[in-house]
Amino acid sequence: MNKKPKSGTNQAVVLDLDAVIATVDAEKPQVLLVSADGSDARPSLPSGPFDPEGDRTMEEGLRRWVEEQTGLTVGFVEQLYTFGDLFRDPDALAGGPRSISVGYVALIRQSAAKRPAGSDWFDWYRLFPWEDWRNGRPAVLNEVLKPKISSWIDEADNAKAKRARRGRADVAFGFSDAGWDADRVLERYELLYEAGLVAETVIDGRIKTRQNQSDAHAWTGLPLHQDHRRILATALGRLRGKIRYRPVIFEVMPIEFTLLQLQRAVEALTGAPLHKQNFRRLVAAEGLVEPTGRVSSETGGRPAELFSFRPDVVRERPAPGVRMPRGRRTK
Amino acid sequence: MNKKPKSGTNQAVVLDLDAVIATVDAEKPQVLLVSADGSDARPSLPSGPFDPEGDRTMEEGLRRWVEEQTGLTVGFVEQLYTFGDLFRDPDALAGGPRSISVGYVALIRQSAAKRPAGSDWFDWYRLFPWEDWRNGRPAVLNEVLKPKISSWIDEADNAKAKRARRGRADVAFGFSDAGWDADRVLERYELLYEAGLVAETVIDGRIKTRQNQSDAHAWTGLPLHQDHRRILATALGRLRGKIRYRPVIFEVMPIEFTLLQLQRAVEALTGAPLHKQNFRRLVAAEGLVEPTGRVSSETGGRPAELFSFRPDVVRERPAPGVRMPRGRRTK
DNA sequence: ACACTTATACTTATTTTGAGCATATGGGGG
DNA sequence: CCCCCATATGCTCAAAATAAGTATAAGTGT
Known part of the structure; x- marks a missing residue:
């Protein structure tokens, strides 16, 4: 229970603060994303560095750079989760410094929702088409995801692994009696990720994708930079839960x-x-x-x-x- | 929205993983704390370094050092919150590297709950006496905390600040119609902290304490190292909420x-x-x-x-x- | 057999929920 | 002006969930 770093290793990491800046405008849920520069590049969450020498708290740091970079003043801010998986960052795999992100959700009123330069408001359900049940069960679930998830289940190595996969899918996507639980956004995204059904899957090459280019974005949503869609899934799940008691x-x-x-x-x-x-x-x-x-x-x-x-x-x-x-x- | 560190400043931080290892034994809620060495030193949460070069994920890192240091194999693990306030760490104030902790709760079965060397199981309510309503409203609330909180409210600079303090106290401690909300553990601890009613208050000297040594621990609970009690409060609140739907x-x-x-x-x-x-x-x-x-x-x-x-x-x-x-x- | 202790079954009034029907109140077209 | 249309708002009613008991069961120890 000591905290001394092992000698000879470099224990330092770099902390980023990633913000899910969300609003609802004209009855549409929106999230602010930074437009990609390159042609095939993916949009990303607005993100800023944490300055250990200047920021007294991380939330203060977040508010600082959001204000600086977007001109938006956010009201409600809540820390979501800290993301530190190795494969989230190709640079770290290549031997660079390990990057850790602390994710935040920030909510902002419609009226204040101007569009900062370099970024755009995206409909949340462009990223997660299967999450929008406002007009009934989304077609993508039965037509695309369910069969693909079934193949993923069948591809498991043995009967036990197969049962485990089926159990996860049942719970996450409500294929069993439990029905759809709107809060399980992250579980669903993670399953799709592992099943190779979202375009982000291949970052570290551990998992093979089963996407083909044609249906990709229309069915399984717009892919984002690195693990930013995972952060968004965390945010949406959290908001959905919180709305009920706060x-x-x-x-x-x-x-x-x-x-x-x-x-x-x-x-x-x-x-x-x-x-x-x-x-x-x-x-x-x-x-x-x-x-x-x-x-x-x-x-x-x-x-x-x-x-x-x-x-x-x-x-x-x-x-x-x-x-x-x-x-x-x-x- | 770039991530480049400002040149000339040191952006690196050190990450610790702090674990709230909890169980319920003989109908008592217990948490594992590392015994203090010095005479007036405070117990602390078990904590281990995150190894950016060895640990693929933070949770893996946590399981690794918990196993190494305590011999315990934990089952359920959930990330709680990342704590990075400047004043949490006196060393950082003195110019050392900024320390950031990622807090986790881990649950463990009674039967597995042996006692690792150097640490002890503490009853959770020794740390938060006001949180135990199993035998009705705890006496400490009316006899000690309520009057002291009232003075804290009265000491506010102006009427507006006073109203704000009263509002917070009402909500956190259920003095108003809402009644006691068991989940607001953190809000209560933070209010007591700001009001100078817990022994930890004075780390950075910004807030004056209103504790006197005699009543301190019996009434306002056992103080812990740095902000570890805050981490515990976060954990308890989270568990209380989660128990209802998972x-x-x-x-x-x-x-x-x-x-x-x-x-x-x-x-x-x-x-x-x-x-x-x-x-x-x-x-x-x-x-x-x-x-x-x-x-x-x-x-x-x-x-x-x-x-x-x-x-x-x-x-x-x-x-x-x-x-x-x-x-x-x-x- | 009896007292005592804890476990478990069942009853009841009240509250909350889900769903639908009915009415209110504006604007616009004839 | 009157009627139609669209949305807002009020109200009803059955079903389900909840809170708080009362009653009964099944062991132990004397």
Whole structure:
């Protein structure tokens, strides 16, 4: 339990701070990505160095470079996970310094969501097409992924490994009774990665890909630089979970909003459709919002009342968030 | 959005892997701490270096040194958080290399819980006395913490800051309608830290302590090395949350157990008492366990049936875990 | 046989959920 | 102006989940 580095080895690493900057705009979930330079290069997450001599905390460092580089001032920030696998970085494999990234999610309001130079807002489901259940079960699941996952299962070395693979797939993709669990974004991405079904797979050559160029991006989503899609999967899963017991959704909403807008934002992140009447009942019962007295007549039908977040709810409820069907057995 | 280090500064940091190794033994939640050497020194979390040249992944590195140093083989391992605040490490303030720790929780079964040399199992609630509600609201809350927190609130510079402090305290400690939220372990510890109510407060001298030596450890818990208690608070909060939707509790149970033992283990971690009949009904309804056919007559009364974890539950339920009263308004 | 202890089964009122129907209130076209 | 259309909002109702008991079972020790 000592901390002395083994003599003769270099223990130093370089820390990067990677940011998943997310919002919901026009009912679409969006994430900020840095456009690739080269022709076949992949977009990447905005990222900045951690400065051990200047930044008192990592979160401070993150806010600093996000502000410097994008001009965006982010509100809600949460640390996600620290990514340090060897194969995430080809340079380290080649003998360079080991690169470690601390991933963060940052949420930003629609109105503030201008487009910084060199980067673009991407629809989240361009990266994870199988995660969008707002219009029912995505076709890609049955038509593409399920059969390919089945082959991957069958290719396992022995019966035991096969069972293990099948079990993982059942749980992650809800092929069994459990049904689809929206929070398991990372498990799904990791399975697809291991099965060679996403374009990132081949970084370290350990796993052979089963992609062919034609269907690739349309079906299995836009590949990103290094392991950035894994970081995004972590972020989406975390947000989906958190939305249920913390009022994070309001971090992406404008100050005033209609209940339908709120519902659409929740649906955009969770990827699941919600029952309108029940949604408003739950939101009201939970005390999450209060009417502002104003109305919005942008929608065409009867004008909707405008609401705003009621911060006091956190003092009244132990776990204030958007209540949602828990065990939806949608297969 | 480039990653090039600023020239002239040293960007390298040293990564440690800190492990919260936890179990539940004889209905008591336990955590492994390394005994302090000096007389007034504080216990610390077991910790090992991350070896960028040897460890393919950080988790692998963690398992490696835990095995090497303690002889324990841990099962469930989950990354918690990466701690990098400047003031966590006095050496860095003095100009040494910046130290960053990646915290992990590892769970281990009771039976495997021998005592490695140089370390000891500590009851979790020796460190967080206010977190143990198994026998009702802990006395320390009203008798010690509440008044001291009140003074801290009153000492705020202006009315706005005062309101902010009160709001935080209300939420964290459930002084308002929301009641006690068992998951907010970290929020509570951080508030106590800022209020100078735990002995660790003074590391960087920014905040004055309001501890006096006599009541210190009995009331506000055993202080640990550096920010290790913060890491533990993170771990406890995370486990308490996770227990509800993932079958993690079985990672600390023996292979066979009675339903009451299971209940006691859950209570030990969540810190809340549960209704016995409902607990067993929920556990059964959730399909978490299956009878082994054997019975245990260690208890004195009617022998209890022995159960074991039913792994298939993860295929049947989207979020299998121990159902618990959600909004318990226990003030 | 009896007291005592713990385990387990069953009952009941209440709350929460899921789903749908009904009504309200605006705009626009005739 | 009136009717149609679209969306918003209010309300009902059955089913399921929950919280809190009461009752009964099955061992041990005297």
